[in-house]
Amino acid sequence: MTTPTTLDLTKFTDVDKYLKQLELKTYSIKEIADIIRNIVSLCKEGLFVDDFNDDFYKNIELIMHPETGDKISLEDCYIDLTYQRVLKLKQLVDHLRATDKNNNPMQYDKMCAGSIDVAIRPDGKLYVWDGFRRSLIALLKGIRYPLFSVYTHPKTNSIIDCRATEAFAFKKRNGDNETMAKEELYKSGIVFQNPKDLKTQNCLTESQLDVLKTIPDAIKSLAGFAEFEKYLHDNIVTQKQITTSSNIISKAWELESTVSSYVVLGTAKLMSLLEEPNALSWTYNITGRDDGSCDFLEKFKKYAKKNNMTNLTKNRLSNMGVATIAYRIATSVFGIDSFKEQVELCEKLGFDNEGQKILVTAEQLKVAA
Numbered sequence: 001m002t003t004p005t006t007l008d009l010t011k012f013t014d015v016d017k018y019l020k021q022l023e024l025k026t027y028s029i030k031e032i033a034d035i036i037r038n039i040v041s042l043c044k045e046g047l048f049v050d051d052f053n054d055d056f057y058k059n060i061e062l063i064m065h066p067e068t069g070d071k072i073s074l075e076d077c078y079i080d081l082t083y084q085r086v087l088k089l090k091q092l093v094d095h096l097r098a099t100d101k102n103n104n105p106m107q108y109d110k111m112c113a114g115s116i117d118v119a120i121r122p123d124g125k126l127y128v129w130d131g132f133r134r135s136l137i138a139l140l141k142g143i144r145y146p147l148f149s150v151y152t153h154p155k156t157n158s159i160i161d162c163r164a165t166e167a168f169a170f171k172k173r174n175g176d177n178e179t180m181a182k183e184e185l186y187k188s189g190i191v192f193q194n195p196k197d198l199k200t201q202n203c204l205t206e207s208q209l210d211v212l213k214t215i216p217d218a219i220k221s222l223a224g225f226a227e228f229e230k231y232l233h234d235n236i237v238t239q240k241q242i243t244t245s246s247n248i249i250s251k252a253w254e255l256e257s258t259v260s261s262y263v264v265l266g267t268a269k270l271m272s273l274l275e276e277p278n279a280l281s282w283t284y285n286i287t288g289r290d291d292g293s294c295d296f297l298e299k300f301k302k303y304a305k306k307n308n309m310t311n312l313t314k315n316r317l318s319n320m321g322v323a324t325i326a327y328r329i330a331t332s333v334f335g336i337d338s339f340k341e342q343v344e345l346c347e348k349l350g351f352d353n354e355g356q357k358i359l360v361t362a363e364q365l366k367v368a369a
Contacts, residue, residue, distance in 0.1 A: 009035055009038055009039075010038055010039060010040045011039065011040070011041075012039050012041055012042065012089070012093075015035060015036065015038075015039055015089060016089040016090070018035070019032070019035075019086075019087050019089055020086055020087070022081055023081070023213070024081050024082045024213050024214075025080075025081060025082065026078050026079065026080045026081070026127070027078065027079055027081065028077075028078055029074055029075075029077045029078065029079055029128060029132075029135050029136065029139065030074065030075045030077075030139065032079070032087070032136060033136050033139040033140055036089070036092070036136065036140065037140065042093065042096075045097070046105075047093070047096045047097065047140070048096075048140050048141075049140070049141050049142030050142070051142060052142050052143070052144050053142050053143060054144065054145055056108065056142075056143050056145070056146075057110075057145060057146065057147060059071070061147065062145065062147065062148070063115075063147070063148050063149065063150055065120075065150075066120070066150060066152055067120070067124070067152075071145050072118065072126065072145070072148050072150070073144045073145055074116075074135050074138055074139050074143075074144045074145075074146065075139070075144050076126060077118060077126045077127070077128050077135065078125055078126065078127050078128070079127065079128055079132050079135075080127055080129075080163060080166065082163055082167070082187075082191050083163060083166065083167035083170055083171075083187060083188040083190075083191040083192075084132055084170070084188075085132075085174075085180060085181070085184040085187075086184070086212065087132065087133070087136075091133070092133055092136060092137065095133070095137055096137065096140060096141075107141060108137065108138055108141040108142070108143045108146075110147075113134055113137075113138065113146065113147070114134075114147065115131075115146070115147040115148055115149045116128055116130070116131035116134055116135055116138075116146055116147065116148050116149070117129050117130040117131055117148075117149045117151070117169075117173075118148050118149070118150055118151070119150075119151045119152070119153060119162065119165070119166050120150065120151070120152045120153060121153050121157070121159070121162045122153060122154075122155045122156075122157055122162070127162075127166065129151075129166040129169055129170050130169070130170055130173050130174070134146075153165065163191050163192075164191055164192040164193060165192070166191075167188045167189070167191035167192040168192040170188050171185060171188045171189060171192070171194075175188075181225075182225055182226040182229055183211050183212050183225045183226075184212070185197075186200055186201075186211065186212075186214070186225070186229065187211070187212045187214055190214060196233060199232070199233070199239075200229055200232060200233075201214060201215070202239075203232055203239050203242060203243060204218070204222065205217075205218075206239070206243040206246075207222075207242060207243045207246030207247065207264075208220065208246065208247065208250065209221065209222040209246055209250075209259055210222065211225050219250060220250055220256065220257055220258060220259050221257060221258045221259070222258070222259055222261055222264075223258050223259065223260050223261060224260055224261030224262055225261065227261050227262060227265060227321070227322065228242075228261040228264070228265065231265050231268070231322070236269070237265065237268040237269055237271070237272050238268075238272070241268040241271050241272055241275075242264065242265070242268050244268075244271070245264045245265070245267035245268040245271060246259065246264050248267060248296050248297050248300055249263055249264055249267060249300065249309075251297060251300075251301070252297065252300035252301045252303070252304040253304050253308075253309060256309070259309075260309045260310075260312075260313055262312075262313050262316070262321055262322055262325050263309050263312055263313060263325060263329075265322045265325070266312070266322050266323075266324075266325030266326040266328070266329050267296065267300075267326070267329055269322055269323065269326040269349070270326040270329055270330055271296070273326075273345075273348055273349075279348055280341075280344060280345065280348060281340075281341065281344060282336065282338075282341050284296070284334060295334075299333050299334055300333060303332065303333045307332075311332075312325050312328050312329065312332065312333075313325060317351070317355050317358065317359070320349075320350070320351060320355060323349040323350055323351065324359070326349055327342075327345055327346060327349055327351075327359055330342075330345055339360065339364060342359070342360045342364075343356060343360055346359055346360060
């Protein structure tokens with residue numbers, strides 16, 4: 001593991017940043033635990049146990065390595081970040097700080113920890129496919145021989161096959177319990193070739209937007225993944241409308257490192273209305289949008305010179321977030337200031353009378369001012 005020269009890995013904030021930026025590949029769990037052990041502030045708290053208790057579990061309790069017959073050590077285990085969730089250091093530390101009912105620091109808890117799931121790949125290496133955080137807690141609490149549940153991959157499996165099997169099990173175990181973020185479910189789904197997640201990845205690739213380092217050549221990151229995924233897979237707008245909108249927004253706010261999904265989807269929603277025959281009494285030039293030459297881009301560039309994306313996304317109406325932004329784009333970016341046209345747009349976007357009143361009144365006050 002290479003340490004960036006700009007980071008001080010004795011500081012909590014720098015270690016947190018470093019762990020979140022790890023490339024999507026395999027790492028030794030011991031290496032990661034050792035990095036966390038170097039955080040000075042946590043050492044001073046006394047959160048780490050320096051001497052290993054190798055008799056914490058009796059041999060009769062342990063599952064031995066099916067090939068060697070030896071005890072399995074966490075120091076010999078690896079983690080594959082191609083499908084695992086990003087390690088949240090604060091949550092890990094919160095577990096290390098846990099106390100018992102008498103407010104004494106808790107030791108490694110056998111009942112709560114359960115067993116750590118590992119898979120033995122054909123090269124003989126052991127990979128923790130579920131229990132990454134528990135593995136780190138165990139090592140930091142002085143336990144290197146915890147309970148394991150062991151799965152052995154067929155010897156004929158390739159690395160891709162192994163990853164796909166582990167990722168599928170990881171997603172079923174964690175995703176079905178709704179403990180994983182949408183981004184994490186998508187990331188693991190890519191590894192076992194889930195069609196839905198591959199479609200999402202394809203859309204993100206065409207949009208040049210990254211989520212959890214799954215799009216290496218992306219120029220910006222996407223914020224608000226859940227909404228992005230919903231609009232794509234529910235066919236509320238087309239993939240072409242999403243990718244075109246993404247490219248327009250990226251070019252308009254070219255110095256921003258992150259793009260709001262709400263602005264992308266609001267643009268795509270407005271685009272879909274303008275492409276629908278007779279949906280609106282007014283129109284805008286979206287011909288030639290494949291090469292980014294439509295009126296949208298120039299209008300957005302002009303707007304972006306004086307405004308952040310947050311000017312469009314703040315104070316969204318409840319359950320109508322994307323529609324709110326589509327309306328604001330029409331009025332604030334494209335200058336649609338006619339009362340009649342604003343009401344018409346609200347109706348087409350699905351706002352009720354109360355929503356229409358709030359949005360149109362706010363815009364008409366701007367016109368009057």
